[in-house]
Amino acid sequence: MTVQTETTRLPAAIAAGDYAIVSITKHGTQLARNIHAVFPGSDLYYMKKFEQGDESGRGITLFEGSVRLLLPELFAKYKGLILIISLGAVVRMIAPILKDKKTDPGVVVVDDKGEHVISVLSGHIGGANELAREVAALIGAYPVVTTASDVQKTIPVDLFGRRFGWVWESDEKLTPVSAAVVNEEKVAVIQESGETNWWMYDTPMPENIHLFSTIKEALAAEPAAALVVTHRELEKAEEAILANGVLFRPKVIVLGMGCNRGTSAEEIEQVIAETLNELKISMKSVKAIATIDLKKDEEGLLETAQKYRWDFVYYGPDELNQKEITQPSETVYKFTGAYGVSEPAAMLCSGSNELLLAKKKSGNVTISVGLISYS
Incomplete structure (x- = not known):
């Protein structure tokens, strides 16, 4: 099947998976085909001039024209994009269609030789960091992740407890609290309920992270930031902890x-x-x-x-x-x-x-x- 990118429209039936793999070069197309063959839940798109004859049977979509016109449609349809395109070109093409880190898909870039997989966009919330690691493991490449909390092996505030279904009360303080964590300022974690096995690394917790069982104890320690995990509504005196804090709601x-x-x-x-x-x-x-x-x-x-x-x-x-x-x-x-x-x-x-x-x-x-x- 063929898609004319000038229309920027894709048949609804095409988007069957959660991830789109896109290539625009000869070598990249073969790499994309290899990834598609072993990556569950992925759909493959590459240029018609690299057609090999088996695309229809394998559910592969061919396109003509500029891949730039294809990306807005893919952004709307997929959870993540695996782009075998140069990093600079990808940055220029996706810049006009970025909206918000809570809604943009995760984007990773793979070089033409399949040596590096780079997490480019929505590393945490969009899942690009995990996607980069998964793709790299499949093709024997090196994952490149630059998110500070991943590199430093500390708490990723915007993902804290996400695997357990925790949700935050408000995202207003996510950025300053995240900054306090990665800048090694004194951070309090107060947990009254919820799963306790949230520390995800095989290394000790950083010295700037301090655990407390009550908000009163944490306030007395005067932390620079706080992560509060509780099912209950805070008392008036306790709300001071949220001056630079994020309140998480565990499913309990x-x-x-x-x-x-x-x-x-x-x-x-x-x-x-x-x-x-x-x-x-x-x-x-x-x-x-x-x-x-x-x-x-x-x-x-x-x-x-x-x-x-x-x-x-x-x-x-x-x-x-x-x-x-x-x-x-x-x-x-x-x-x-x-x-x-x-x-x-x-x-x-x-x-x-x-x-x-x-x-x-x-x-x-x-x-x-x-x-x-x-x-």
């Missing part, structure tokens, strides 16, 4: 839920919001809704879980009855076969018999709140 909250048949998603969401507000817990830290298997098709629960991208977990009555609960109900048992739903479901899903909220009934909804512990 489980909502055990029961409801009457046909309860709307709006009512369920309202009860969740009110309950978490009462407990001073961030909704961004919710990981899952847990319930009984009789509710696995309950539209209100499913719609809420899907809206917030929470896990939806359910258990059979026998599993729920294994847990000792505060308010077993014969009425609930009569209709469900379980002596309770929200409370034991929260226990099972969180892995803890100690709940932040044992049980609350509000309108058509019953809710319990559990905390997943990694200590």
Whole structure:
């Protein structure tokens, strides 16, 4: 198949993978074909004049004209770009189409001989650093990564906890906090919840990184910057730590839920919001809704879980009855076969018999709140 780059339009069906490999030279085309053959989830594009006859069968896209006109379309379609083009040319071509490091794809450049793979754009958030390492390993090349936190083997603030699903409350202080980390200023890491195995290197943690279990202790140490990991809302006095700090929300909250048949998603969401507000817990830290298997098709629960991208977990009555609960109900048992739903479901899903909220009934909804512990 052939794409005329003058139109800058690509058939929607072409973009089947997450990564695009692009080449514009004879030697680069062979290298691109080799990478494409062993790199899962990749689509290959090269110039029609290097056509070898098997492109249609291998799902390879040929183009004519300037590759510069092809790049805006690829930027919009792919998670990452592997460009076998000179670094200088790539910089000039992508400069006009750059938007934001949170939305631009990761871009790596491979030299024509396949000796170096350079992370060019969106090294952390766009994943170009990891992409460079993966491609280099496939072709026996040397990965070139210049991101300071990678070179110095310290905390990449914009990716901190990302593999666990952590999200930041605000990105306002990402840049100054990152600067403090790589400039070896005193940085506090305060962790109250979430996965504890976040240190990713086989070397000791840098001496400028200090660990604290409470914000009060960290404030007393007067750090230049801070990374705070907690599911709870901060007290007024604690907010001072965010003067040059980033607040991360780990996915540690489980909502055990029961409801009457046909309860709307709006009512369920309202009860969740009110309950978490009462407990001073961030909704961004919710990981899952847990319930009984009789509710696995309950539209209100499913719609809420899907809206917030929470896990939806359910258990059979026998599993729920294994847990000792505060308010077993014969009425609930009569209709469900379980002596309770929200409370034991929260226990099972969180892995803890100690709940932040044992049980609350509000309108058509019953809710319990559990905390997943990694200590």
